[in-house]
Amino acid sequence: MGGWADVPGQPKYQRIAEQLRRQIDDGALPPGAKLPTEDELQAAYGVSRPTVRDATDVLQAAGLVERRPGRGGGVFVRERVTIDAYAWRDDQPMSTTSEADLFFRTVREQGYEPSQQFSTRVEPMPADYATLLHVQPGSTAAVRRCLRFVDGVPHSIQDSWYPQWLCEKIPELFSPHNIAQGTTRLLAERGYHQVAALTTTGARMPTPIEAALLQIPVAAGTPVLHNVLTGYTADGPLRISTATFAADKVRLVSAHGDIDTITRHRR
Known part of the structure; x- marks a missing residue:
């Protein structure tokens, strides 16, 4: 040594x-x-x-x-698995592939086994999300959560926030079960076609709940990446989807220009 x-x-x-x-x-x-x-x-x-x-x-x-x-x-x-997340492919607002299917495909392409746990809860809309969605802070929202795993290890927390007015029109959003075709396709089938998405990503320390769910050791000092995506129809903002990752478990990959060229030549 x-x-x-x-x-x-x-x-x-x-x-x-x-x-x-x-x-x-x-x-x-x-x-x-x-x-x-x-x-x-x-x-x-x-x-x-x-x-x-x-x-x-x-x-x-x-x-x-x-x-x-x-x-x-x-x-x-520590055992660590770092997964590449392809923003240009996975965050497309008009994708016909469900969010879960995209996650499973991305993980399996990299040689690992994905899984997830699903839950739904009703919560007051946080003020910052309410501003983005043009609704009253504290108004009811359905929060659909996927806790996702890679080879059995917690990888990310995916929360999607749907305002009360939308849930009243599409009551399936309150369902405690996963929506097989994905919520994006369900919304499109009911006339809410998402045509654009705005994404912001920041880094911060995890909340106690996030640290517990993602199994981040208390002494590790590992930050999380917090991704907030606002989906829009032609008439305005519709929903918010957030993704929270332990920073050592994901790499956010972006691409520009002729994506097919990159795909053909990337190893």
């Missing part, structure tokens, strides 16, 4: 953390691997136990490792 070249002003624990991070990134410490013990790291780098602990704390805060207690415990490299 050896020492390192001195960098003026950089604490020793940060240099140790950087060397361990590189070993994780290049596969020398693969997912599931156990890091050297604190005693081994002390001997390898000639530092104190608190310095070693500070170094592994940095990796834990970055979501790269996790601590396991008990016999056989220690610090282990």
Whole structure:
């Protein structure tokens, strides 16, 4: 493991953390691997136990490792699956493919197995969403949620918000069951054709509920990407769909120009 070249002003624990991070990134410490013990790291780098602990704390805060207690415990490299999400394909407002089918196809194309859990609840419309949908804040909304998994590990939280006036016209939106053809197609069948979508994406720390659902360790310090899509008919805004991802589980892929050319040549 050896020492390192001195960098003026950089604490020793940060240099140790950087060397361990590189070993994780290049596969020398693969997912599931156990890091050297604190005693081994002390001997390898000639530092104190608190310095070693500070170094592994940095990796834990970055979501790269996790601590396991008990016999056989220690610090282990976290298992992580990162899925590419293709915005130019999956967020098309007039797609005839259901949202669930798009998710399943995207995940399977990358060699993993998708699954999801579905639920519906009724909640007051948040003020920012109400502004986007031109309805009164606090008015009733149906929230249709898909908690999605990749190889059995929570991947994203997908919430779709439908204002009360729309639910009164299409009561299936209140249904506790998944809509087989997808809500976009159901809305189109009832005369609400979505012709445009506006998407914004930001990063923030997860709420306690999001951290629990996505199994983000409390000490990890992993942010989430929060994607808000507003769907429009020709007459105005119709619905909001949000997607919340642990930032280390997704890459948002965008493309411009002749998409067919990219598809033909992309490996």
